Amino acid sequence: MGLLCLGVGPLRIRARTVRSWSREFSSISTTRHNSSAAAALKASSTKRNCEGFYQLGFPLARSLSANKPPRGFEKFFPKNQQINQSAEKGKVKDPEPFQAENESDDGNKNHQREEKHKRFDWWTCFQEKWSFNNTIVLNIAIGAAGVASAFLFFHFRETGVHISWKDFVEHYLCKGLVDHLQVINKQYVRVIPVHGVDTSQVNYLWFNIGSVDSFEHNLEVVQQEMKLECTKVPVIYSSETNSTALLGIVAPLLLMGLLLLATQHPLSGRRIRGHGTSVFSLSESKAKLLKHNTGVKFEDVAGCEEAKLEIMEFVNYLKNPEKYRDLGAKIPKGTLLSGPPGTGKTLLAKATAGEADVPFISVNGSEFQEMFVGVGAARVRDMFGLARRHAPCILFIDEIDALGRKRGNGHFSSHNEQENTLNQLLVEMDGFNSSTNVIILAGTNRADVLDPALMRPGRFDRHILLEPPDIKSRAAIFKVHLRNLKLDSSIKLDLFATKLAALMPGFSGADIANVCNEAALIAARHLNPHVDSKHFEQAMERVIGGLKHSSHILQLAERTTVAYHEAGHAVTGWFLEYADPLLKVSIVPTSKGLGYSQYLPKEHDLFSREQLFDQMCVALGGRVAEEVFFKRLTSAAQDDLRKVTQSAYAQVTQFGMSEAFGPMSFDLPHAGSIVLEKSFGEPTARLIDEEVRVLVAAAHKHTLKLVTEKRQAVSLVAKRLLEKESLHRSDLVELLGPRPFKENSLFEKDLIEDNRNVKEA
Numbered sequence: 001m002g003l004l005c006l007g008v009g010p011l012r013i014r015a016r017t018v019r020s021w022s023r024e025f026s027s028i029s030t031t032r033h034n035s036s037a038a039a040a041l042k043a044s045s046t047k048r049n050c051e052g053f054y055q056l057g058f059p060l061a062r063s064l065s066a067n068k069p070p071r072g073f074e075k076f077f078p079k080n081q082q083i084n085q086s087a088e089k090g091k092v093k094d095p096e097p098f099q100a101e102n103e104s105d106d107g108n109k110n111h112q113r114e115e116k117h118k119r120f121d122w123w124t125c126f127q128e129k130w131s132f133n134n135t136i137v138l139n140i141a142i143g144a145a146g147v148a149s150a151f152l153f154f155h156f157r158e159t160g161v162h163i164s165w166k167d168f169v170e171h172y173l174c175k176g177l178v179d180h181l182q183v184i185n186k187q188y189v190r191v192i193p194v195h196g197v198d199t200s201q202v203n204y205l206w207f208n209i210g211s212v213d214s215f216e217h218n219l220e221v222v223q224q225e226m227k228l229e230c231t232k233v234p235v236i237y238s239s240e241t242n243s244t245a246l247l248g249i250v251a252p253l254l255l256m257g258l259l260l261l262a263t264q265h266p267l268s269g270r271r272i273r274g275h276g277t278s279v280f281s282l283s284e285s286k287a288k289l290l291k292h293n294t295g296v297k298f299e300d301v302a303g304c305e306e307a308k309l310e311i312m313e314f315v316n317y318l319k320n321p322e323k324y325r326d327l328g329a330k331i332p333k334g335t336l337l338s339g340p341p342g343t344g345k346t347l348l349a350k351a352t353a354g355e356a357d358v359p360f361i362s363v364n365g366s367e368f369q370e371m372f373v374g375v376g377a378a379r380v381r382d383m384f385g386l387a388r389r390h391a392p393c394i395l396f397i398d399e400i401d402a403l404g405r406k407r408g409n410g411h412f413s414s415h416n417e418q419e420n421t422l423n424q425l426l427v428e429m430d431g432f433n434s435s436t437n438v439i440i441l442a443g444t445n446r447a448d449v450l451d452p453a454l455m456r457p458g459r460f461d462r463h464i465l466l467e468p469p470d471i472k473s474r475a476a477i478f479k480v481h482l483r484n485l486k487l488d489s490s491i492k493l494d495l496f497a498t499k500l501a502a503l504m505p506g507f508s509g510a511d512i513a514n515v516c517n518e519a520a521l522i523a524a525r526h527l528n529p530h531v532d533s534k535h536f537e538q539a540m541e542r543v544i545g546g547l548k549h550s551s552h553i554l555q556l557a558e559r560t561t562v563a564y565h566e567a568g569h570a571v572t573g574w575f576l577e578y579a580d581p582l583l584k585v586s587i588v589p590t591s592k593g594l595g596y597s598q599y600l601p602k603e604h605d606l607f608s609r610e611q612l613f614d615q616m617c618v619a620l621g622g623r624v625a626e627e628v629f630f631k632r633l634t635s636a637a638q639d640d641l642r643k644v645t646q647s648a649y650a651q652v653t654q655f656g657m658s659e660a661f662g663p664m665s666f667d668l669p670h671a672g673s674i675v676l677e678k679s680f681g682e683p684t685a686r687l688i689d690e691e692v693r694v695l696v697a698a699a700h701k702h703t704l705k706l707v708t709e710k711r712q713a714v715s716l717v718a719k720r721l722l723e724k725e726s727l728h729r730s731d732l733v734e735l736l737g738p739r740p741f742k743e744n745s746l747f748e749k750d751l752i753e754d755n756r757n758v759k760e761a
Ligand SMILES: Nc1ncnc2c1ncn2[C@@H]1O[C@H](COP(=O)(O)OP(=O)(O)OP(=O)(O)O)[C@@H](O)[C@H]1O
Pocket: 300, 301, 302, 303, 304, 339, 340, 341, 342, 343, 344, 345, 346, 347, 348, 398, 443, 444, 445, 477, 480, 508, 509, 510, 511, 513
């Protein structure tokens, strides 16, 4: 239940100095800044010229299409150029979107053209103005099609009544009500009544005929029988288009047309990448294209200086490819960015495109998986085609493990399809040469499952590992995110960022962004004009402990158990030398548990056996307190026990810390992965299990001894917890006296002090 930070960071290699990188970077950013300023100046002067023309306000001038100003009006048009621009502005061009994409010579020009295209695109304007989305449009289109079909149906509806030959003879012909007969399309006969018959309900009568010959014969016979020789009914022969048949064709066509328009299908003339919704667009890649400015620069990516240094080479190459070609250098085609979630892989890729000022094409590996065979490979082809058209550019494939897993691991058809897709990716990457000017970046959390063919030189040649940020990087990331917040004026940004960084060990960049946002939300919820340290403390608690469940009321027995459990953690940590300093302990139920303890773990790259042992004891402190005070066990310690077991297995099998087992290290399977073969035999497995049991038992014994000795202290803390729900370090000092070990650094003392101030505020 108590939240502990157990874990061992891998050795970090920090070979290069940050200073040399920042020097190189700043020179490049100055050059870029100058060129962008010139472009901005040019754009603003063009805008001013155009505005000048329109400000003249002559409707005549606006309607002119000729290049020359009309006679007598020359003084209002000092430069011909202005008229040309304005005349061009007035023209409504509708270039093919994909043609426009191909013209990559001048990004600014393209941008202006696109802007213009957008301005005159009635559909876009219409959608923007009425803020329609495609679902609304689709519904309206279906409704309109229904109304139109209904109108056509009622308008062209035949109002005649079908009768039989016998009825016709007996009720109409004999009674002399028939004016004339129309034989239509040699199929049926329309009976037109004599003048004076009421036709308001029924326009005409009709009956079917087998053939014209038999109809003529029968009519002849009937008329002879009725002695109507002298007043024979005239018969007219005509052909007509069947309006019902017409309606049957028109209505579905109308419906289809409207549907195509509404869904912006490629066939409807408006083609937007990846937005097609029918089978026609299945082979199109769903890559998203950011043509101009990703909005992210290297200064927005804090920490990870080594990664930035590595990736800077691509920026230089994309800006000056000739320099590299002159020297005969080939730029690596692809770089794999790997690391735990939220460490800034996507952000770094975007920043690379932003720095180099080239288009950014991003796609997710899972978007290549489709139930249809061959679609994945077709999408890979389409994506690379898109990248070639926009070169120089950066193509970023996120979660590449969904696409590039090791081949030959499965026998299912889906795996065959995934292999086809991967093969296509390998082929496409081979097809690129250094003159293509497309840099491929890929992001993954699982570099270990990628196919070796993908990682060979010539494909993803470089591998950049983005580790969870250390305290310095976390402070830098905090600074990036804090600058967007309206902070209390008493807060000193640098110091505050460093303190927050120290309080949040193990936090990734995404976690930090989340804490900053949470703090701002809390401040807004309490109608505070500024975000202050109190809000950050609450945000941190929320991120670590989860959402408070105020409505979750525990029964007294349960609450007491939780209080003693948490007190057990707190007291063991207090009296163990290598345990992390405690900041806060709480029994307020949250979405993550019924209580939690917050520690201030040190920034370790290496852990000693003593440290790991003490951490195990602190984790067991809760369970042992339950044993000592209640002589019964609950499920409250599940999370603690999981951590203890993990740590014990790591010590025995990976860190070689078990004397009986010796200095050996094995790779343990990842959680959730299927183990096909173990790297050790049955006797070794038995020995590992035995050693883990011995280690955990030793930690349990040690903790039991400590808790029994400090029974009084645990009881004191638990009672105070039941009273106050949350205790800070100062409360523990008051109850237990100062911790019998010296604090590690002045900074740590500061933080602890600061934590007390926060509590008092
Ligand atoms: N180094 C950093 N500097 C500033 N902000 C960062 C940094 N790293 C991460 N962030 C923040 O975290 C957010 C998420 O980062 P990003 O999407 O790049 O992570 P990721 O490594 O690609 O994650 P995943 O592996 O889950 O795709 C970013 O939008 C940014 O706000």
